[in-house]
Amino acid sequence: MEHHRPADLARLIHPRSIALVGASERAGSIGERTLTNLLTHSELAGPLYLVNPSRPELRGQRCWPSVAALPATPDVVVVAVPASGVLAVIEDCAARGVAFAVILSSGFGEAGDQGRRQEQRLQEIAARSGLRLYGPNCPGLTNVNQRLGLTFSPSFPHDLVKGPIGLATQGGGLGRNVMQAMERGIGIGLWASTGNEVDLQVADFIHYMADAPDIRVIVSLLEGIKDGPKFVAAVQRAAANGKPVIVLKVGKSEYGRRAAQSHTAALTGSAQVNSAIFRQFGVVEVDDIDELADTAWLFARAMPGAREALGIYCSSGGTAALTADAVGAAGLRLAAFTPETTALLRARLPDYAAIGNPVDTTAMVLSDQSVVETTLGRVASDANLGLTIVPIALDYGASTTRMADCIIHAQQGCAAPIVPIWMSDRLGEGYQRLVAAGFAPPRSVGKAVSAIRRWVEYGRHRRANPDVGALQRPLAQPGQRSHDGGATRSLGEAQAKQMLQQAGVRLMPNALAKSADEALAHAGRIGYPVVAKIVSADIAHKSDIGGVQVGLRDAAQLQAAWHTIMSTVTARQPGARIAGLLIEKMAAPGSVELMIGVTRDPVFGHVLTFGLGGIYVELLRHVTRRLLPIAARDAAAMVHTVRALLGGARGQPPADIAALEELLVRISDFVLRHADRIEELELNPVWVGAKGQGAIPLDALIIERTGAAA
Numbered sequence: 001m002e003h004h005r006p007a008d009l010a011r012l013i014h015p016r017s018i019a020l021v022g023a024s025e026r027a028g029s030i031g032e033r034t035l036t037n038l039l040t041h042s043e044l045a046g047p048l049y050l051v052n053p054s055r056p057e058l059r060g061q062r063c064w065p066s067v068a069a070l071p072a073t074p075d076v077v078v079v080a081v082p083a084s085g086v087l088a089v090i091e092d093c094a095a096r097g098v099a100f101a102v103i104l105s106s107g108f109g110e111a112g113d114q115g116r117r118q119e120q121r122l123q124e125i126a127a128r129s130g131l132r133l134y135g136p137n138c139p140g141l142t143n144v145n146q147r148l149g150l151t152f153s154p155s156f157p158h159d160l161v162k163g164p165i166g167l168a169t170q171g172g173g174l175g176r177n178v179m180q181a182m183e184r185g186i187g188i189g190l191w192a193s194t195g196n197e198v199d200l201q202v203a204d205f206i207h208y209m210a211d212a213p214d215i216r217v218i219v220s221l222l223e224g225i226k227d228g229p230k231f232v233a234a235v236q237r238a239a240a241n242g243k244p245v246i247v248l249k250v251g252k253s254e255y256g257r258r259a260a261q262s263h264t265a266a267l268t269g270s271a272q273v274n275s276a277i278f279r280q281f282g283v284v285e286v287d288d289i290d291e292l293a294d295t296a297w298l299f300a301r302a303m304p305g306a307r308e309a310l311g312i313y314c315s316s317g318g319t320a321a322l323t324a325d326a327v328g329a330a331g332l333r334l335a336a337f338t339p340e341t342t343a344l345l346r347a348r349l350p351d352y353a354a355i356g357n358p359v360d361t362t363a364m365v366l367s368d369q370s371v372v373e374t375t376l377g378r379v380a381s382d383a384n385l386g387l388t389i390v391p392i393a394l395d396y397g398a399s400t401t402r403m404a405d406c407i408i409h410a411q412q413g414c415a416a417p418i419v420p421i422w423m424s425d426r427l428g429e430g431y432q433r434l435v436a437a438g439f440a441p442p443r444s445v446g447k448a449v450s451a452i453r454r455w456v457e458y459g460r461h462r463r464a465n466p467d468v469g470a471l472q473r474p475l476a477q478p479g480q481r482s483h484d485g486g487a488t489r490s491l492g493e494a495q496a497k498q499m500l501q502q503a504g505v506r507l508m509p510n511a512l513a514k515s516a517d518e519a520l521a522h523a524g525r526i527g528y529p530v531v532a533k534i535v536s537a538d539i540a541h542k543s544d545i546g547g548v549q550v551g552l553r554d555a556a557q558l559q560a561a562w563h564t565i566m567s568t569v570t571a572r573q574p575g576a577r578i579a580g581l582l583i584e585k586m587a588a589p590g591s592v593e594l595m596i597g598v599t600r601d602p603v604f605g606h607v608l609t610f611g612l613g614g615i616y617v618e619l620l621r622h623v624t625r626r627l628l629p630i631a632a633r634d635a636a637a638m639v640h641t642v643r644a645l646l647g648g649a650r651g652q653p654p655a656d657i658a659a660l661e662e663l664l665v666r667i668s669d670f671v672l673r674h675a676d677r678i679e680e681l682e683l684n685p686v687w688v689g690a691k692g693q694g695a696i697p698l699d700a701l702i703i704e705r706t707g708a709a710a
Helices: 030-039 083-096 113-129 172-184 202-211 228-240 254-264 271-280 289-301 317-329 339-348 370-380 398-412 429-436 445-464 493-502 516-526 555-572 616-620 632-640 657-673
Strands: 018-021 048-051 061-064 076-079 100-103 132-134 140-143 148-151 165-169 188-193 217-222 245-249 284-286 310-314 387-392 418-422 488-491 510-513 530-535 548-552 580-585 594-601 605-612 623-627 678-688 695-697 700-705
Touching: 018 030, 030 048, 030 148, 076 083, 083 100, 083 113, 113 132, 165 172, 165 202, 165 289, 172 188, 172 217, 172 289, 188 202, 202 217, 202 228, 217 289, 228 245, 245 271, 245 289, 271 284, 271 605, 271 623, 284 289, 284 445, 289 445, 310 317, 310 370, 317 387, 317 445, 339 370, 370 387, 370 398, 387 398, 387 445, 398 418, 398 429, 418 429, 418 445, 488 493, 493 510, 493 530, 493 580, 493 700, 510 516, 516 530, 516 555, 516 580, 530 555, 548 555, 555 580, 594 657, 605 632, 605 657, 623 632, 632 657, 657 678, 657 695
Parallel strands: 018 048, 018 076, 048 061, 076 100, 100 132, 165 188, 165 217, 217 245, 245 284, 310 387, 387 418
Antiparallel strands: 140 148, 140 188, 488 700, 510 580, 530 548, 530 580, 594 605, 594 678, 605 623, 678 695, 678 700
16 A cells, blocks of 8 residues: 555445344344344445344344355445454455455553564554454444444434534544534534544545545544554545635543553644644644634534624623623634614614624614514624624523524525524523524633634635645655664754755854864954854753853964853863864844744654743743745745744834745745754754844754655
8 A cells, every 4th residue: 555645445435245243133232233233224325235144144244254244245344253263354355355344442552561462463464465444442334314323332323413524533432422513513424434544544534624625624633643644645635625624633641641652542643833833734623622612603504704703693692791701811802883783783783782893782682673673684794804702691482482583584694604502501492493594602712712712713824825735845764763772863053054054044154173273274364253162963962961062262262262262162061072172253132032943753753843042941941843845935834933933023123024924935945855864853052133234043953764765
């Protein structure tokens, strides 16, 4: 199988024929529940073959002794036998030319070393035969829009609300939790829960859903990402087709990482790297299941447009203020109504009502429902609004039911979505009508505004990155970083800077001196003041052991510095191999210290980190990250995060932002050219002069893989 290439899943999701190995009548068994879901609750497009060597028939259908004995080759084989019998079944499937096998059985990688060895054998069978494997240790696959349940779950017949949302998860329990959000009116057309991902991964299903005509919004619960480039390609495909991808990534904390690894034995990656890559490719990241459901359904109802400003329509002053506070705290903006809207509100609402934004109709709507019918529709259709929030603080019986009917009617007359918030724990008839009409009301102001914020931010990202789904140059391949002492080596600063200079990176004039006399000669040619730094492949942090002296203004100071550095370093790190001192022109004072770093993430590959440098990098951790390669637009966005420090505050001249952006792109290109070689790179500090003076790394560290081609 070609690495990182997404699978063609059409025959798995729309199979023409299915075989169930392990079909059973033993009540409550996986084989019995799967058989019931297929025979009783699914609408099959073709034959269902039952495989059970000890039974001639089940439920009036013939049983076959093995996959090899079947009269025809099915598209999909569902495997519901104990783990000890799975390998033999998969061998039969491979020999028969089956396209897909869904392995429901547990007892593999999640169960220890023996299970992992079994998974390795499954991978070997798939690799040599072309058979694609789904699972093991999974609840199966549910195609709700086609009413097909390749699953043992007893909930399958109860979770069958068709809809435009596609769900891809690794864990089954949380995935079923999202499926049961259907009770709020959320229709999920396809659910893939991939389990241990011995072959097919969540990314394969995101890629499929990106092209599936019946799916408009893609939702994913991730415990770990095994193939970073495949995941990136999948979300780019979704972006190219205008489909938002909404992700809840568990395993962010140390506790969460341990749980995720013990559950699926998956690589969880760095939480910061994951989140940065999600942002880079327009993936909407949420923090909890409720947020996942609220956000997904808002996207399923409408995609964000250019109008971001919001309206609030309410009959309770306190509730209106609470909602307005939440909107402001989220960094969102309330709209100014058009004169036409204001005039109608003034004419229809009493003098003591609030006709600005938020609108507080007061309790008079309880006695005159026609006011809501005319004013809500006008507000929701206002040309300055992108969305209208209607918080409903309490269930007031028939009055609230009429309010729900007004919301439904108003939505029919306007394109911008209306988001009703059902705040009461009493789920009366009004709530049920909203659910039946597809509104899936959020249950609190905070949850609703959180979903709206993500909806608005996604729209901004799409407008700022119209080609976010365009294919990039190939990513640098990820690789598990080795902690073997012989696996990597640190290049000296002089060697690292030589590599960078050859790549077109501008540096301060410098030269390596192997003696004090050479140091004086170099300084005379370069021009004082200079900096003197120890050069040793054994010393990564030179300043920590007295290996750097700055501001040397003449030969006498340089001569003294030579002896001081050599004696101090020798005393503090006696075993270090010293090549000499690097003599370098000293940069002008007054620059902001910045940092550019690159690390190789084991899942995604090379990731660039940029932000405040010097002593501030550890103290403030004010950084932004991008997966490589980056383009000019990415570099500009990264620099924008520190723009306030570079804009010429307090009489300082504006910094050379263009040069800094160019440096970021040049470093990206440099790393990609040496992708198999570079494990880490750090430029800290990076000096940025006034406009036209450039952006220049003052220190450089490169850690490379030993044995990699130069």
